[in-house]
Amino acid sequence: MKHAFRIFCILLFCWVLQAAPLHATDCRSLKSLHLEDTTITLAESVTSGSLRIPGVPPFTGLPAICRIAGVMRPSSDSTIRFELWLPEHDWNGRFLGVGNGGFAGTIGYHELAAYTKRGFAAAGSDAGHQAEATDASWAYGHPEKVKDFGWRAAHLTRLRSAEIIAAFYVKQAQKAYFDSCSDGGREALMEAQRFPEDYDGILAGAPANAWSTMVASGVSALQARQLNPRAYFSDFKLPAIQKAALDACDALDGVKDGIINDPSQCHFDPQALVCKGEDELDCLTPPQIESLRSIYTGSKDSQGKTVFPGFTPGDETGWAEWVIGQDPTGASAFRYIENYFRYMITQDPKWSAATADPEKSLRQSREKGAPDLDATSADLGKFASHGGKLILYHGWNDQAISPWNSIDYYKSVQEKMGADKADSFVRLYMAPGVEHCAGGPGPSSFGQFGLETAKGPKYGLFDSLVDWVEKGAPDEEITATKYGADEKGAPKVIMTRPLCAYPRIVKYSGSGDTNDASSFTCAAP
Template sequence: MRRILFCSLALLVSSAIGHAATCASLASLTMPDTTITGAETMAAGSLKPPYGPTLSDLPAFCRVTGVLHPTSDSHILFEVWLPEKQAAKGQQGWNRRLLDVGNGGFAGTIYYEGMAGNLRKGYATAGTDTGHQADAEDASWAYRHPEKIKDFGYRALHLTTERAKVIVAAFYETAPMKVYFDACSDGGREALVEAQRYPEDYDGILAGAPANDWTHLISSGLDVGHSLVADPAAYISSLKLPAITAAVLAACDAQDGLKDGILNDPRECHFDPGTLLCKSGDELTCLTAPQVGALRKLYAGGNDSEGRLISPGLMPGDESSWKAWAIGNAPSESNYVQNFFRYMVYDDPTWSGLTANVDTSLRAANEKMAEPLNATDPDLSRFIAHGGKLILYHGWNDPAISPLNTIAYYDSVVAKLGPAQAESSVKLYMVPGMAHCAGGPGPSAFGQLGIPTAKGPGMLSLLEDWVETGKAPTELVATKYSADKKVQMTRPLCPYPQIAKYAGHGDPDDSTSFSCVMPAKANNK
């Protein structure tokens, strides 16, 4: 069936080529389960999308909007933006590539800012809301809507990609030279869904901090939440997080040869939360005994009743960033945990994580939601056979998704395919001091999500070179910018398992003072 569908798409693309199209004429394109709702030439300047900030400095482009309805319960919004065929003087023309954007959380919006960034660089670009309109932490749309869950899980992005290829071919009278995907978080999950389920959709994929093992990630959060929320005395106020970070750095910062507020590999930091135990009364600079237990759990991750790991925990070194993702403003259930189990797993709006059994919840999540949501298959042989290249990246201090999850997936790919085949098409970069997708105490701008680095090519450019010339990426430079966008620091990022080692002399804020080396001992922990 998949082969038949691919052949049908190929026929649609080939039929679109050779029939000169104006932007307005794209409204009459006919594609399966698709309604084009608009095709309009947009003048250069600003655009106010339905939500999000006003987008400025846009070149003139053709904006195509549409709805996908593969089932009677599907209503998937998508957009395709096309740089003008003949660019005005001083503007970027089409670079003959299609670069699509992904989503975050439970999706629900089109990532217009990402599309705008791609457009400014000359890419045709596409995005989708994955079949519903809602805030990223809201999954109430999934309540008793199994087809919408499939749309969110895998169908919407795949169909958007197929339709975008047809629209590009119709407008430019030629298919895109190469097709790329750049996304993080749930977008990283979407990236791996594409590589595993639809290996011919993309030629190159940039996948950051993938939430690819969705059922285990959220179920682990349920167990960790029990330690943090079920006993109010165990809750750690965000006011105490800076003291935890300071204690961790005091214990571990110098281990990598440079005291700079960044842990090169937090797995080497064996910080004992018990050292923060309050000696005489509860203070912001110490932890009570229940809080020490909660901190240990945050580091350890979630377990089932037999002690088996469900999903790994957070890394030490930037606990100050945990408020938004791990701690919150007060003891309460995680919105992601609550929404996932209420509206996707149990179809029960009264479900409460405080009284839920972890083993039972994990089993139910896997039985019902693993198939439509998870992207854990290590067999990327079909993607590689297509010529696909995949770059994974993850911040070592991600407060939302454990970086150990991405390492585990990468290791599983290497084990499945063998080191030689995996190395030929898959790379992993671990980013010291980076939080979730960007930000954090370390340099975190390296060409992902359109965020430029100050020195050398970014990660997306390296991916393109790998796909188009066969030149495999090695090290690249990440940048930390100040609030006023000045360069504060640059550091090399190294292909895993290499690490950036300080030379022992030179400016520690300059990447030239570091080199990529293999770690002194194996770190596959």
């Protein structure tokens, strides 16, 4: 009888341990946590599975979390708002850092939700200001806020999160990861370059890392193309341009599917679109032909040297908002350029891209903007020595940041570190038919932002990164998925394709369903 009672007590004790929360601290008590230059403004336990945040669609299906919100003030002119979501029960022992897009100004709540559902403790900040992504007026007269945006907010969010995690779980995260795109991709590379011990694994998409050159290069492009009435062409002409590009290059990969797998092999000549008679929507005038050529070739200086590379053929209708606009000054690129120069570089609210000297603007941008905003160093030795792994990805049809920029950066790391050394900790994936971070004619869900592939999360880039960090080798089988909707509006898989590590490209095997990844392989170009 005593023996049976003893077994019962042991089993009861084990059950209590299993049922107990992973943390040793009450969530609400974290509000009184003392952290350097930081105030915890909110510490609440969210157990309902749903969460409403002003200005953001409601979240459902959340695990029980301890939601922490706070403000960091590393300088007298800093106000960096951040949030950290901590799973109360099934924490996987990992931390996930979330980045921003554009000029930032908001916290990436959707990514926080996606990763806490997967068991991560996840955190992100607004990068030091509250504003729309195209707005940089907050930087006017505030150099410290530019530093917060450029590099300080992401780094301090990592540091403060580590301290809060230690207080809540009474232990640190076993591994730390970062996943973001665009400006967040720039932040990702900034972390790897300036703060190499912050993260063990980094997933950096379409990085705006050459920020000072990229934005400044648009001045000459705008003057030559957008602001020249003879050279500017309406977005109504984009379908005809795309059709001509696909007619020239779509079938090069053996499958005519509206996707150019390897744009580097496409030699589409815009001259094929020249108007034979009057100017119509299905043709371009000679000045418009030259304008189109410049979009593909990129921005050049007065000596004809490329300043920043151009865009690729095959998804020209995706240029409507970013590159062309509904009128000559309506493109998103125009707003980014003017906001950047007015409020970050010249401190002149009347600065105009229409009248600025392009080469002077480039010099100004590099001199004043590069120190805080650029993340172009190819020396990742300290990150590699720390055991860090970096996966870069870029959509081949990115309409906001040239895909060639990521290839150029990847090659610069190989040259600086040596190809064998670089291959041991850096990979690049170029995604056919994918626009800026996601979207486009190609399959664009491949594990970024917590997105699942048709085969599940295991077959995405982020989980490949985790395998590389924790198991010593990345998963070689990456599946990219294109989703649509069925008749009831539920997600439906339309296409799957392998996603190949550069310089390999996806190739059709010659038989099988062209919408199924099993009909394709990754091969040398």
